[in-house]
Amino acid sequence: MDPGGMSIDLNCDLGEGEPFRRTEALLRRVTSCNIACGVHAGSMESMERGVDLALRHQVRVGAHPGAPGGFGRGDVTWSATEFSSHVVRQVTTLMEVAQKRGAALHHVKLHGALYHRTEQDPVFTTTYLKTMAASFPGTTLFAATGGRVAAAAPQFGVTIWEEAFLDRGYRPDGTLIPRGDPGAMIACPRDLRRRLDELLLYGAIVLPEGAMLRARTFCLHGDHPASIRNAGLAAQRLAGRLD
Numbered sequence: 001m002d003p004g005g006m007s008i009d010l011n012c013d014l015g016e017g018e019p020f021r022r023t024e025a026l027l028r029r030v031t032s033c034n035i036a037c038g039v040h041a042g043s044m045e046s047m048e049r050g051v052d053l054a055l056r057h058q059v060r061v062g063a064h065p066g067a068p069g070g071f072g073r074g075d076v077t078w079s080a081t082e083f084s085s086h087v088v089r090q091v092t093t094l095m096e097v098a099q100k101r102g103a104a105l106h107h108v109k110l111h112g113a114l115y116h117r118t119e120q121d122p123v124f125t126t127t128y129l130k131t132m133a134a135s136f137p138g139t140t141l142f143a144a145t146g147g148r149v150a151a152a153a154p155q156f157g158v159t160i161w162e163e164a165f166l167d168r169g170y171r172p173d174g175t176l177i178p179r180g181d182p183g184a185m186i187a188c189p190r191d192l193r194r195r196l197d198e199l200l201l202y203g204a205i206v207l208p209e210g211a212m213l214r215a216r217t218f219c220l221h222g223d224h225p226a227s228i229r230n231a232g233l234a235a236q237r238l239a240g241r242l243d
Contacts, residue, residue: 006203007243009161009217010234011142013064013111015042015050016071016223023050025228027057029235031242032217034064034109034142037090040072047097054103061103062142065090066111073112073179080127083114087128088135095136107161108132109142119147129156145215146174164205164215166195166234167224172209185224192230196237 012026015036027033027050035050036042042064054061065087066072078086087110095105110118110128118124125148132141133156143149145162153160168176169183177184186192195205204212220230235242 006241008199008238008241009060010166010220010231010238010242011060011062011109011163011217012220012227012231013109013222015046015064017041018222018227020049022222022228024053026220026222026231027053027059029231030059030220032060032062032107032142034062034107034111034219035094036064036066036111037094039068039086039090040066040111044097047094048101051094051098051101051103055101060106061094061098062107062109063091063094063105064109064111065114067113071112072114076113076117080123083117083124084127084131087114088131091136105136105139107140107142108136109163115144118149119144122148125149125152129153129158132156133158142217142219145213161216162214163217163219164213165219165221166192166199166205167220167227167230170205170207170213172207172211174207174211174213186230187226189226189229189233192233193237196234200237200241 009032010030011032012030013034014023033054035047051061067076091108098105118128140159140161142161142163145164150160150162167186198206204214207213
């Protein structure tokens with residue numbers, strides 16, 4: 001990748017209980033959004049509002065299915081078959097909301113525990129990719145850069161945009177620092193500026209021991225207390241590179 005000519009997609013998770021003002025402010029600054037589908041968070045009203053605002057600001061619409069309990073970050077109790085049916089139901093709900101408003105579903109990004117389970121459990125990896133290929137052909141998946149889902153996707157004809165997180169801390173091996181541990185969230189504007197500058201310079205997030213984490217799309221969390229500030233800073237720093 002040529003860092004000087006790279007195009008950057010900036011995505012955020014929405015419909016997770018954030019105030020309307022925050023939803024709209026974020027959609028003025030990002031290029032893709034992941035809208036909660038009513039299980040870990042969200043409602044029909046927040047889905048409709050999110051799609052309407054995404055259309056207004058010409059932002060790509062994505063579904064953000066999750067599991068119930070613990071804001072979708074607890075243990076996944078579903079079997080692989082149950083996981084498949086629940087995800088299809090959630091994505092279909094968001095897709096139908098989008099279609100009624102004249103929007104296309106661009107991508108699917110799993111939330112929280114489901115995102116991590118498909119990276120850690122090969123049965124869930126295969127189930128997820130088979131389900132998406134069969135039920136939503138042509139839909140892009142946002143998945144962890146360098147992860148199991150991204151590696152297996154070509155076998156199923158599934159398009160992947162590999163993802164990294166601008167507002168999360170990473171270990172030297174490229175895995176996320178668990179939430180609740182020191183350094184899990186990038187809270188200081190200075191640290192976010194440094195990360196954005198490294199992204200512009202190297203085309204990657206620089207890990208603690210110098211390894212490079214490259215991705216096609218970069219996430220900011222909508223439920224982060226400083227999400228509007230962070231999105232504004234990212235949009236300003238990445239101006240001219242966002243697509």
